[in-house]
Amino acid sequence: MTLWTQKPINGVLLDITGVLYESGNGGGNAINGSISAVLELNKLGIPVRFCTNETQCTRRKLVKKLHELGFSMEESHVFPPIPAMCKILKKRGLRPHTLVSSAAMEDFSEIDCSNPNCVVVGDATTELSYDNLNRAFQMLIAMENPILFSLGKGKYYKDAGELCLDVGCYMKALEYACDIEAEVVGKPSSNFFNAALEDMGVDASETVMIGDDVVNDVGGAQTCGMRGVLVRTGKFRPQDEQHSQVTPDGIVDNLAQAVKLIIESKN
Amino acid sequence: MTSPSKITVLIDLSGTIHVEDKEIEGSISALEKLRKSKINFKFVTNTTKESKRILLQRLTSIGFSIGENEIFTSLTAAHDTLKARELRPFLLIDNKALEDFVDLHKENPNCVVVGLAPDKFSYKCMNEAFKLLLTGAPLIAVHKSRYYKTKAGLALGxxxxxxxxxxxxxxxAEIIGKPSAEFFKSAVKEFKSEPKDCYMVGDDVRDDIGGSQAIGMKGLLVRSGKYRPGDENKIDPPPYNVVNNFSEAVEIILTDLIAPSL
Structure with a gap:
């Protein structure tokens, strides 16, 4: 029996991209065994929430895509950074200049973006041009107390079989340019994980987070008091198993194997 | 009085003696004054947006009389490094600066070279560079300036x-230009001046002043170009002196010559 399943597991947080499915052209493909693994967890009665740093589309579109791939989940059980970001902006009375994917802008629809007093950077592709980054920089440098939010801080992600630059690259760029530190909304921020834990009503010590990002999924969950399990799918690279800062509680080939181990621990 | 030939002054270009096509007032005559004093000088620039030839044309058209051998650019230094190490670069370098790299092989690249290249910093090009780095290719930075001054305001470097x-x-990244110690040393080599007899005049408190002072030179920070109030407090030890512009810097250097302050 593996160590990470020895203590009770009464809640599971799942990363989406690279754990449930591999992104790619035409919406991507479900990872072998992941669809039934989610169903198995539901059958066991273990609450599941989906923690993703996905900001390249709206939450509604993301859930629709997952349903089309064959997954079943409620939209309210999916936790992407933008809704969390909107709550923070409202609470602190901030008006953002957004440098995010245009496909995700709809999720900012109820936010006042006029006369901005902070900058939000998210994962995007063509939107992350020199001109757009320069505009964000010029706004920050003109602020007396520049506030930069980053929707996650991933180094890279996998798309269509290739590793691609993630928002972290651009967060670092703006941090370096303005000599500031960004506030991260999304994984690995503890506040972000805590919102999902609260929604499940399960304590961190009884929850396992499963993801393909050794730092942001596994390390972030561990900082929060959860167990962090790394899958060898998605952006996983062999050197992640010997990461200098993070030692996963468990390493599995894929989500299906993780769920199999959880089921075995229950019997 | 110290002999002028023992002294060397390194001078930054953009933001120190000019901003784009405009002279920073008094710089042309201050340079002539410096030249007459017989003090050695060299322009050291991290300007990587254009080749040395285009840069010289620009300075000449503003009204400066500067010889090609009086300018030491980070592009030249980067080119020499690539050549010496037989590297085939993937260049994130502005099209106007590419002519400085024409003699290098670029097919099947095995290193990434980054200069100031707004047109090349698209997500697509950055991603291409990233993929090359994942294969273990070295990352060579022509320089690592945060931002620079344009007519329209500050812009990302x-x-x-x-x-x-x-x-x-x-x-x-391996940094080739300012503030790398190697760059400053190469720039003064021909004059054989001791670092304590060298000045660096520039508007970038970290790259010009911090970098040169780290090897024992005297940094003169100008309040022109990209200078922002409080910049002088960003480095420790602080700049040797802070002046309003290049011509004030020249006055200080000439005064030091008559009555050395240290």
Whole structure:
């Protein structure tokens, strides 16, 4: 029996991209065994929430895509950074200049973006041009107390079989340019994980987070008091198993194997 | 009085004696004054947006009389490094500066070179560079300036993009231009001046002043170009002196010559 399943597991947080499915052209493909693994967890009665740093589309579109791939989940059980970001902006009375994917802008629809007093950077592709980054920089440098939010801080992600630059690259760029530190909304921020834990009503010590990002999924969950399990799918690279800062509680080939181990621990 | 030939002054270009096509007032005559004093000088620039030839044309058209051998650019230094190490670069370099690299092989690249290249900092090009870095290719930064001054205000330099690539790839960039110690040393080599007899005049408190002072030179920070109030407090030890512009810097250097302050 593996160590990470020895203590009770009464809640599971799942990363989406690279754990449930591999992104790619035409919406991507479900990872072998992941669809039934989610169903198995539901059958066991273990609450599941989906923690993703996905900001390249709206939450509604993301859930629709997952349903089309064959997954079943409620939209309210999916936790992407933008809704969390909107709550923070409202609470602190901030008006953002957004440098995010245009496909995700709809999720900012109820936010006042006029006369901005902070900058939000998210994962995007063509939107992350020199001109757009320069505009964000010029706004920050003109602020007396520049506030930069980053929707996650991933180094890279996998798309269509290739590793691609993630928002972290651009967060670092703006941090370096303005000599500031960004506030991260999304994984690995503890506040972000805590919102999902609260929604499940399960304590961190009884929850396992499963993801393909050794730092942001596994390390972030561990900082929060959860167990962090790394899958060898998605952006996983062999050197992640010997990461200098993070030692996963468990390493599995894929989500299906993780769920199999959880089921075995229950019997 | 110290002999002028023992002294060397390194001078930054953009933001120190000019901003784009405009002279920073008094710089042309201050340079002539410096030339007459027989003090050695050399322009050291991290300007990587254009080749040395185009840069010289620009300075000449503003009204400066500067010889080609009086300018030491980070592009030249980068080119020499690539050549010596037989590297085939993937160049994130502005089209106007590419002519400085024409003699190098670029097919099947095995290193990434980043200069100031707004047109090349698209997501697509950055991603291409990133993929090359993942194969273990070295990351060579022509320089790592945070931002520079344009007529339209401050604009991002190559530093932020280099910093981002470093973060995502886990590869640390080798910095060729200012503030690298090697760059300052190469620039003064021909004059055989001791570092304590060298001045660096510039508007970048870290790259010009911090970098030159780290090897024992005297940094004169000008309040022109990209200078922002409080910049002098960003480095320790602080600049040797802070002046309003290049012509004030020249006055201080000439005064030191008559009555050395140290």
């Amino acid at each position: 190559p530093g932020p993009f280099i910093s981002g690539l470093e973060y995502s790839s886990g590869i640390k």
